[in-house]
Amino acid sequence: MTDSNTDSLVFQPPAVPRIPVTGQTTKFPVRRIFCVGRNYAEHAKEMGADPERDPPFFFTKPADAIVVNGADIPYPSATKNLHHEVELVIAIAQGGSDIPTHSALDHVYGYAVGNDLTRRDLQAEAKKSGRPWDTAKGFDQSAPISSISPVSLCGHINMGKIYLEVNGEVRQLGDISDMIWSVAEIISALSSLFALQPGDLIFSGTPAGVGPLEPGDRVHAVVAGLPPLAHTIKTNAAMHSLVD
Numbered sequence: 001m002t003d004s005n006t007d008s009l010v011f012q013p014p015a016v017p018r019i020p021v022t023g024q025t026t027k028f029p030v031r032r033i034f035c036v037g038r039n040y041a042e043h044a045k046e047m048g049a050d051p052e053r054d055p056p057f058f059f060t061k062p063a064d065a066i067v068v069n070g071a072d073i074p075y076p077s078a079t080k081n082l083h084h085e086v087e088l089v090i091a092i093a094q095g096g097s098d099i100p101t102h103s104a105l106d107h108v109y110g111y112a113v114g115n116d117l118t119r120r121d122l123q124a125e126a127k128k129s130g131r132p133w134d135t136a137k138g139f140d141q142s143a144p145i146s147s148i149s150p151v152s153l154c155g156h157i158n159m160g161k162i163y164l165e166v167n168g169e170v171r172q173l174g175d176i177s178d179m180i181w182s183v184a185e186i187i188s189a190l191s192s193l194f195a196l197q198p199g200d201l202i203f204s205g206t207p208a209g210v211g212p213l214e215p216g217d218r219v220h221a222v223v224a225g226l227p228p229l230a231h232t233i234k235t236n237a238a239m240h241s242l243v244d
């Protein structure tokens with residue numbers, strides 16, 4: 001027992017957010033959530049950006065923004081334009097700094113399907129005024145995610161369909177091979193900015209077709225080779241009334 005375990009605390013800290021592992025009863029404890037800002041040329045174009053191979057840029061969400069597969073998600077406060085962004089999520093098991101691309105995949109525990117929920121109206125305002133993206137990207141319950149499939153089960157994901165349906169209709173469609181920055185390149189670039197740690201997640205960017213979600217919408221998100229992500233947006237009348 002270390003001293004830190006016997007210190008008395010002002011209050012009991014919350015449990016570490018955790019994600020089910022495909023085919024196992026053990027769970028993956030989440031440390032941090034990193035996200036790649038722009039990683040498919042067609043999506044960069046639809047957002048009005050030049051899809052050149054500029055270095056990847058990153059933003060974050062709090063670890064407790066995680067929502068496990070199948071859970072209902074309230075329509076968030078303070079927005080009238082909630083958007084879906086289906087993404088391949090990389091789960092890190094072995095940390096490191098300045099990781100070279102040739103060994104970057106050794107740091108991966110597995111992969112999942114995530115939805116980088118976005119208050120698009122707040123993001124547009126932040127972009128216009130040069131302000132941070134936290135309120136647009138890092139809000140409560142903004143990171144629904146499927147179970148994590150270990151590499152031993154699914155291999156490394158470098159090609160295959162990625163798509164998202166709303167109420168059974170395909171809204172986003174792309175291929176993992178269209179990513180501007182590969183999984184290994186993302187890990188290498190991110191580890192030059194942060195010492196990666198076991199439990200870190202990386203949302204790797206979204207293909208074209210992002211659009212609005214409304215209360216009651218059913219989301220079904222797929223990356224070929226992984227179990228799908230499903231969730232529903234429910235109404236939260238009390239919070240929603242704050243913006244009216």
Ligand code: MN
Nearest residue numbers: 085116205206
């Ligand atoms: Mn995204």
